[in-house]
Amino acid sequence: MADQELILDEDSRDLYQELLNVAMGRAADMLARLLNTFIELPIPKVNLIARSELDMALASAAGKKNVSAVCQGFMGDAISGEALLLLTDADINDLITLGGIGDQDSRNELELLMDTANILIGACLKGFSEQLDIHLTQSQPEVLGHHQPIERLLNPQTSWTQALAIEIRYRLENRAANIELLLLFTSGSLEIINNKAQYLLE
């Protein structure tokens, strides 16, 4: 992967924020139907992020609680990246309650985690790629940690030093649960996204 120095100007930040705003809205709608609740949409946070910063951000976001994460790679039309869904155990319990899964056996928990990831990541990437008229293929989702301390999630096989990170923190209305979705785009993807987006304003 090329290690070119990335710059994020205000126009680009605004563009990514809006593209993801539309994409995550569709994802939230699907999740709201699955859980039969109202999802509060946040404003996506767009930042350039170094590897070390991501490690720190993830660790602090999770605090000392145990975290489960599902990660799924995506690529197509010279755009590539990684989607990461992060849930604490408390969040998962909230989802189980809403999802109507009575007993908390771990198989059901895992299924709910994978369902949530499939819906949110899938719908989000679909909404994103449709706006830009690109086609992204997704790799198999992987559960990175299930009741594992956060440090174990941060042993990645991928190699990158800097990426564009878009952080979306969904809140379930009247619940404590936060569902955190992190999309990482490789440095090489950004120029292509910018070019494609110009067509939307012509």
Added chain:
Amino acid sequence: MKILICDDSSFARKQVLRALPPQLGQEIQQAQHGEEALTIIRRNEADLTFLDLTMPVMDGYTTLEHIQSENLNTLVIVISADIQPEAQQRVQKLGAMDFIKKPVTQDKIIEVLSKFGLLTQEET
């Protein structure tokens, strides 16, 4: 007709701008959040407001509440990425005339404006 476009994203505002049918005229102002929008609406400078929901400072729901409680003189069409049916019901309860899903298209804007008789022959 005096138009106001309120969205925190300049990209989204541009998308609305280019989707507006030319018959609406050129009296168009822009606002980045609900507070800016209310300032313009209170001055009676917006007959028609295109309003986003998810915004910093003041979101679209709160903006609609103000328009309703202060009895302000503007028609509101919400343009939002929040396509949950519940969101659409909430904004209509708060007095929004209609709801358009992002990304907005000219066809959709014309359809909605025509539905409410806002795109009359005289204006062409």
